[in-house]
Amino acid sequence: MKEQRFDMWAAGDAYERYMGRWSRLVADGFVASLSCADGLRWLDVGCGTGALTAAVAARCRPRMVVGLDRSAGFVVSARAAAPASACFVVADALSLPVRDEGCDVAVSGLALNFLSEPGAAVAEMARVVRPGGLVAAYVWDYAEGMAFLRHFWDAAVAVEPSAAALDEGRRFLVCRPDPLRALWTEAGLVDVAVAPIEVPTVFAGFADLWEPFLAGQGPAPGYVAALAPTTRDRLRDTLGEAVPTRHDGSIAFTARAWAVQGSRPA
Template sequence: MGRWSRLVADEFVAWLGCRDGLRWVDAGCGTGALSAAVAARCRPRRVVGVDRSAAFVGAARASAPASACFVVGDGMSLPVRGAGCDVSVSGLVLNFLPVPSAAVAEAVRIVRPGGLVAAYVWDYAEGMEFLHRFWAAATAVDPAAAELDERRRFPVCSPERLRSLWTNAGLADVAVAPIEVATVFAGFADLWEPFLAGQGPAPGYVADLAPAARARLRDTLRAAVPTRPDGSIALTARAWAVRGTPVGAAT
C-alpha cells in the first residue's frame, strides 16, 4: 500500500491548502510519508510525528526532513499540550483505532481554536479496486473469507461517518472530499507479490493459507483482473479526506 499512500498523502496536503510556518502533528505517522508531504509542500515551522511503533518511528527518523521530528507515543494520548499546534493530521490510521471518536477528541485538544483537524482513510466500501478484486477472488475460493473483507471491518471509512465524527467533536466548517489515485501494476506479479508480505488483513489471510489454497486464490485473481495488451493492470484507489476547525478553547 505504501506506494499509493504516498500519492494520497501529497494530494491530501494540497487539499488542506495551509499556509507556511505552522506547527503540525502527524498522529499515527507510520514511516513518515504524510510528514514528508507536509514538509515538502507547506514549509512548516515544525512537524511532530507520533506513532506507537518504535520500528516505524526509527524508519521515519532515518529519512526525516529538517523540519520534522518523530517520537514513540499513542495517538489516543498525544504528547502535546492543549492548543499546542496549528494542524493535527492523520493518514490511513483512524479505522485501526479502537475508539475513533476519542482520537478525534484528542486531536481537537491539541489544536488551537481556528486551526485545523484533518485525516484521510481508504474508501474500503467502494473505492479500493484491487482489494475488492482480491476479496472477491478469495471469497470465490473460500466463502468464509468474506468476513475478513475490510468493507465489513471498517465502517468508519465512509464520508457520512467521517462527517459525523468531526461534527460530533464540535468542529466547524467540516468538509469531506474524495482523493483518487491511479494504481497501475506492471504485471500480475506486481499486483500479487505484495499480498505475500504478511502485513495487513489481506496479506495476513494469504499467509495463513495452505500452499494449494494460495495457488487457487492466485489463479482466480489472475483470471479476474483486467490485463492490458502489454501485461499491465490499471485500477484505481480512493481515499476519503475530512477536515474541520476547532472553535472553542482547548481543554
C-alpha cells in the same frame, strides 16, 4: 476459518511495497487540498512510514512537524527518510503526548480505521490544536473505492467463503463520508467538509500486484500469510484470472480516499 484479525503493521519496507507507494500519492493530494500557510506547527497522528509527514514538509514549509505512531518499526522507517523539519515519536493516538493547544494543525493519514476508538483519537486531535486550528484526515474507501483490494477479497471469498468476514469493506465503518463527518462534528469541530481524493494504482504486471500480498503487512497480506500453501495458490490463480490485464501486461486501477477537515472553534 475461525474469524481472526490480521492487522499487522510493523515492517516499513513491506508496507511500502504493499501500500506505501499509493499512500504517498494520496498524501500529496491531501496536503495540497488543505491550503495551509507556511510556518505552522503540525502533528501527524498515526504517521506510519512518514508519507504524510514528508508531504507536509515538502509543501507547507512547517515551523515543525511531529509524526506519531504506535509501531516502533514504522517510526524507525520514517526516521530513516525524514526531512530536516520533521521528528518522529512512538506514541498512542488515543493519548497524545502533546499539551492542549500545542499545535496549529493535526492530521492523520489512513489510520483511523485501525484504531480501537477513532472518535477518541479525533477528540485528542481537537484538544491539541489551538482555537481556529485545523483537524484533518483521510481514509481509504475500502467499501467501494479500492479496486485492487475489491478484486482481492472477491477472489478470496470465491476460494474460501469465510474470508468475507475479514474484508476491510465490511469491517471498517469509518470509510465513507457520513461516518467521517459525524466523527468530526461529535468532536466539536466546525466548518466540517468531506471530499474524495483519487489516485492511480498501476501495477507493472501480476507479480507486482500479487507479491506484496505475501509480505504479511495489513489485513489482506496477513490473511494470505495464514493460508495453507495449496489454498494460497488457489487464491493467486483465482485473482490472476479475474484482474483486467492490458496488452503490455500491466494492470491499471484507481484508489479513492475520503478526506475530512474541520476547525476547532475560535
